[in-house]
Amino acid sequence: MGYLLDSIRALGVTAKNIGRKPVTVQFPKVIRERQERYRTSFALLKDEQGEERCVGCLACERICPSQIIHMSSTKKESPVTGKKRGYLDDFTLDMTACIFCELCVQVCPFDAIVMLKVPHEPGYVREDLVLTMAKLYENAEKPLTWGNGTKLMEMQEPPKPAPAQAAAPVPAPAAAPVPAAVPVPAAAPAPAPVPVPASAAAAEPAKTEAP
Amino acid sequence: MQGLLRGLVYGGLIITVLMTATAWGMWLERKLAARMQSRIGPNVVGKFGLLQPVADLMKLLQKEEIYPIGADRLLFDLAPFLVTTFAIATAAVVPFSAEAVGADLDVGLLWVLALGGLMVIPVWMAGWASNNKFALIGGMRAVAQSISYGVPLVLTSLVAVVFTGTMSLSGIVKFQIEHGWLALWPPGPGVVAFVLFYMALLAESNRIPFDIPEAESELVAGITTEYTGMKFGLLYVGEYVHTMVGSAIAAVIFLGGWDGPFHIASGLHWMVIKTVALFASVYWVRWSLLRFRSDQLMRLCWLYLVPVSLGLVVFAALWRHFVLR
Amino acid sequence: MNLEMLMQDPALWGLGIATLAFAMLAVSVKNLVHAVLWLGMSLLGTAALFAKFDASFLAAIQVLLYVGGVVVLLIFGVMLTREHDNLAAFRTTRRPVRAALVAIALFVGLVHAILNTPGLGDPSAGKLVSMPDLGMSLLGPYAFAFEVLSLLLLAAMVGAVVLARKRDPGQPSAKKLIRHRNLGRQVVEGLAATDEVGQ
C-alpha cells in the first residue's frame, strides 16, 4: 500500500513538472547569456595607436601550468613612440591542452592577452585548435571578457591600510554563536594581514619569504 | 480462399496500423518524458519532431550488424523476429470495435494470455544467444519475472471471465456495455482487479518499476546489450507493441472497450482513446518511479498480487452466483 | 470420411510438414538449446494444426501449457545442465533398429486409433465443443476426475517445493550471507599482501 501511495506522489511530481517551462537551451540557435566574467578562448590586444601590446616578456609562457604558450620576439624601434621595445615574431597558444586557469591573463603586465566571452569554434582538425598569432589578433574583435591583468591584480592586491579602514564598515559576524575556545584570528578587517616580509612588499616580482 | 484473403488483408492492416501507432507512440513517450523532465524532446526532424520515428528507423537500418564472438547465431537472429511476431500476433484477436476485429475467437482471452506467456521464450533466447553475462542475467530475470507475473495476469483476467461468463474479448465488451465497465463495477473489487492487471501488465512488458530484465543501470542493457541495428530495433519495437497491445487488452477487459457515450465508426475512437491513454500512463509511470530489486519483485508478486487476485476470483465467483444469476 | 478434401488443403500440408520437420530437428540437432527451441516450434505447429481444425481452445491451451509452460521448464532444465552444445555426450547408446521398431509401432498404433475415431473428418466436429459446454462438462460430469487431477498436480507441486527446499534452504539464509561476507573479509585480508589477483 505504501508503494502505491508513494508511487502516486511521485507521479504527481512528474505531472507537476510537465507544467514547468523546459530549461533546455538549444545551443547553436539560442546562446545562453554569459556572465560578465565568463572566460574561454584568447585574444591578443593592440593599444589605441594600433600598436601591439605584447612585448614578448615571456611572463605568460612561464606561468602556464600546461605549457601551451610559445612565443618568440625581437627588439625593434616602435613606429609610434620611437622607443625600442619587443615585437612578437610568433605566438601560439594550443587550445587542445588549455585548462582555462586565467593565469596568463593575470600575469600579463601590459594587459596584452585577454580571454574571450564567446567559445572557441570547434574544429575539424587539431590544427584548428591551435591559436596562432593571426587568429589571436582576429579574436580581439570578438566580445572580450571582463578580466585583464590590471583588473585581476587590483582585485587581489591586499588592501592599502589607510583607505581600506575608512571604506570598510565592520559588519557583525553571523548570528551563530562562536565557540569560545577557538581563537579568532584577525577578527577586524582593518590592518590588512601582510604576512609577506616588508622587503618583498614593494619589489615587483615578489620574492616571498625564504627561510 | 476468401477467409485466407480476408485474413491477409486484415493482418496486413493490423501490422501497418499497429507499427505506425507504436512508432508515434514512441514519439509521444519521448515528448512526454521530455516535458516531465523540463526538456524539449525531439523537435528537429519535422514539425515538433514528428518525423523522429522515421529518422530512428533510417538510422537503425544503416547500422552495422555485429555478432559477438561465441554468439549462438541462429537464436541471436531469431529472437528479435519472434519477439515482434508474438507481440503483433496478440493483436489479431483484439476487438477494436464491434466490427474491427481480426479473429473473434471463442477463446480470445486465452489466446492473448498464451501468446503473452510465449514472449518469454524469445526474450530468453536473446539473452542466452548473446554470449554476454549481462544479457544472460537479464534473460534469466525475464523468465522468472514473466512466469511469476503471468499468474496474477491470468487470475485477474479470470475475474473478468467469471463475471462475464465468456472468454471472447468482444463478448466481454458486450457484457460491459450492458452492465457497466468492470473497472468501476462491482465497486471496489473491480478497481482492485484493474490495478492488479495493470501492474502485472507493467511487469509483463518489462516497464519500470518492474523492468529488471533490462535494468540498464545494473545490466548495461540487459538482453539488448549485444544487439545492433535493426535487430535491436525489432526487440525495441516488440516491447512497445507488447505494451500497446497490452494497453488495448486492458481497455477491452476492464474499461469497456469501444463503449462510450458518442459513437463514431462504431466506437473505434473510444478504443483508440482508451488505449493511448493507458499506453501513455504506462510511460508516465515509467518516467516517475524507481525500480524494484528482483527478489522484491518476486515477493510483491507471490505475497501480495497472487493472494489478492485469488481472493478476487473467489469474490467474482460469489458475485456471479448470488448477484448476477 | 472427408480425408480427400483435407488432403487438398495446401495450408494443412505446409503446417504438417513444418511440424514434422521441426520435430525431426528437435531430435537430431547436437545443440541442446536448439533442440528445445525446435521442440517448441514443433509444438507451435501442432497448435496451429489444432487451430486449423477449429479447435481453438485446444490450440490456445497447447500454446499456453506446452509452449509457454513445458518449454520454459525445459529451458530451466537446460540451464542447469553443463554441456549445452554437445548433445552427443548424452547419447550413450545408439541402437537405430530398435528405435525404428518402436517408432513404427507407435505410428501404426496412433494411425489405427485416429482412423477409428468416430466423426473423423467432419469439419463441424470442432465447433460442437463450445467453451461453455467444455466448462460445464469439466465441472459437471467429470468434476471428480478434474478434482483428482488437480489434487495430483498440487501434490506434485508440494513435492517439488519440498525437494527444492532440501537442497537449498529457501530464502538466502543468514548463514549463507555470513559465509559470503566472511569470504569477502578473507579476500580483503589476502589483498593486503597482493596487488594482482588472478582467477
Next chain:
Amino acid sequence: MNARHPGPTSDRYRLEQMDADADLMVLNFGPQHPSTHGVFRIKLILDGEVVVRAIPYAGYLHRGVEKLLERLTFAQGVPIVDKNDYVAPMTNEQALVMAFEKLLKIEVPRRARWMRTIFAELQRIASHMLWLGTFALDMGGALGGGSGVFIYTFRERDYILDLFEMVTGGRFHYNTHTIGGNRHDIPPGWDREVTKVLDLIESRLPEYEAMSSNNAIFVARTKGVGVIDKELALGLGLTGPILRASGVDFDLRRDAPYHAYDELKVNVATATAGDCQARAQVRVAELRDSIRLVRQGLAGLPEGGINGGKPIKMPQQFKTMTGQAYVGIDTPRGELGTFVVAGGGDKGTAPYRCKIRAPSLHALSALPWILPGHTVSDVVVILGSLDPIMGEVDR
C-alpha cells in the same frame, strides 16, 4: 614471483578454490558500465546473482596529478587540482591552497575565509544534488524515474554553476583560489542571486525527496543494504557522510574548524544504521544544513581584502626549503587532505612531495567488505551510496 606479487598464475585466488558447493561466475563490472560513476572496475564473483567476492580495481583515470604538483611550482599547481574531484572542484583548490598557505605561513584575510566557506557550502549543495540524481539514476535507470530525479537535480545544480560563473568566470575549472586568498571578489548583486537559487532549491527539495529518498521503493532498495558498521568505517578510514551515517559524530568543520566555520555553527547530521538509506538521509540533511550555512555566510560576509599574499606574477613567487604541512578539509565526500613537503623544484619553489588523501578512495576500499552477500542490483546501489568520484580516486 614472490609472496608480495604472486602474479596472475598464483593459485591463491583460483576460482575453483573459492566455494566448493556453488557454481560461480565471474562478472567484470566495469570499467565500461553505466553506473560505475566513471571508469571503475569491480570483479564480482557471483553465486547466481549473489556476490561472493568483490575485487575492486581503480586506476583507469590516473593522470599523475601528484607527480605534476612536484613539477609545477606552488603558484602553478592550484588550477590543475580542479579536476580531481570534478563534482566539487573548488574544494580541491581549497585543500591544496590551505596546505600551501600553512607551509608558506601566509595568513588569509577574514573576508577570503568567509568567501571560501560560502563557496565550499555551495559546492556541497551542488555535489549532493548531483549525488542524489545519480543515486536515483542507479536505482531508477537512465530510462526511468531515476533520470527524472537526475535531470531535476541537474537543472538546479546548473543554477549553482551559474553563480560560480558570475564570480569566477568558469563553470567548472574555476581556479578562483590563490595562495593567500581568492583571485576573484564577489561581484555586486551576487548575494541576491544566491538567495534566489537557494530559495528555489529549498522549495523543490520535497519534490526530489518524494521521487527518491522518501519513496517507498527507494527505502526498499536501500534499507539494510550495504551496512558499514562503526568499527569497519573507522578501521578503513572512511570519512564524511559515510562515517556519519555509521554513527560516528565527526565533522572536520566542527571539530577542527577552518575557513569561517569557527564563527558559524555547523549542525552535523548523523545516523546509526550505516546502510545506504542512512547515508542518503545524512546527505539530504547536509544539503539542507548547507543551504542554511550559505545564507548565514552571506549575511555575515565581512568587508576587506580577499588576498593575504601577493597576487601571482611569476611561477617562482613562493618558495620555501623547509617544513611540511597537512591540511584536511571536509568536502562533500569526506576528509580531503593535502600533505605537502617543501623543498622541491628550483630552490624550493615547488613541493618536494604532495600527497592528496582522497576520501573516495577510502570509501571504495569498503567494497570488498560490504558487497558479498548482496545481489548485482545492490552492488549498483551500494556503489552509488558511497558517492565515489573516480577523478579523485585515481588522481
